[in-house]
Amino acid sequence: MTANLIEELKQHTVPEIPLLRTPKTVQILMIRQTHDYTIFRTEETREINVAVTPKSIEDHSQVTRAVFLASKQKAPETREFAATVKEYYRKYRGQTPFTTQYDSLVDQLSKTLKKKDLKTLLEQEILECEIKDSLCRTCPRCTLFGAVVTEREAKIWSRWNIKHRIEYSSAFSLESYDLVTENMTFNAVTESTQLTGQALGTTENIAPLVNFPSIVSINSPTWEELILVIKNLIKTKSYGAEGRTKGDTVNYITGIVFANEEVLTPLEYLLELSQSSLQNVCETTYQIEEKYADLAAFKDAIRLLTPQEVEEFTNYASGLQLTAEFVAKAFTDSLRFAGQVDERARQTST
Secondary structure, three states: OOHHHHHHHHOOOEOOOOOOOOOOEEEEEEEEEEOOOEEOOOOOOOOOOEEEEEOOOOOOOEEEEEEEOHHHHHHHHHHHHHHHHHHHHHHHOOOHHHHHHHHHHHHHHHHHHOOOOHHHHHHHHHHOOEOOOEOOOOOHHHHHHOEOOOOOOOOOOOOOOEOOOEEEOOEEOOOOHHHHEEEEEEOOOOOOOOOOOOOOEEEEEEOOOOEEEEEEEEEOOEHHHHHHHHHHHHHOOEOOEOOOOOOEEEEEEEEEEEEOOOOOOHHHHHHHHOOOOOOOHHHHHHHHHHHHHOOOOOHHHOEEOOHHHHHHHHHHHHHOOOOHHHHHHHHHHHHHHHHHHHHHHHHHHO
């Protein structure tokens, strides 16, 4: 990937997390493909969600499809994202490249908030940040995926929430429902006799190699956030219920759109793919993006990555080492944003 392309794409991100959203949007198109039997629904009943849609963008005959709900996509990805940023915070927090950036901002906020032990408090809050009732509102996970305060009196910040800047939509199976599901019985083995006895029940599973066209949209991302999201999509491979024995799902990134709006929806992406060949899905995706770019409100702001650029950028992001400087920039951006929101909240409350 050339330095010129990197610099060009950076222009479509923001240098720091803005207090107010900008129009800048990055859409990551992908195929989520099951690689094992999978139960996406985590509720006790375990039924598969279904929806009736047109067969394709031109064929309006109805087809029943399995649904991969947005919430079931987001849940494992936000957990993986949180684990990643926390792990690298632990790794670099005491190293000079990290402290050079981060500690200077901590010192400024310490004076503003009148908290001499702010660095210790921040470290404790970040390491103890937990979904969903103990969010620190200070780390990259909180500032991207959002955070709601649940305590009346927090240790550092006043009372305010963070709206998410990463958005998910439900994905629909490319194949029809009757072709992608399989009922499986389960039972328990008695340890001493190794006898199974009577079957305990039956669950309906999504079969392996079922395809769910999907889109993740990020509003006002920094360069660091975009890289982390790409890495996270590649990293996350376990979805749904009973992840101990099933649920393997792989995300294949097929397109990336930089724009001042969401150019297309996952349902539109599905219906377009339904009438196309999947032999070269990245090229097909690019043609779909071109079609919907012509329908966009702000055509001059759109930058579509070609199939070759998608491959180059995905390889660049997945192969990029998360250095102390990179991680420090991500955490410093999040801390600066939290400080700005807190200052605004204190001003409006007086």
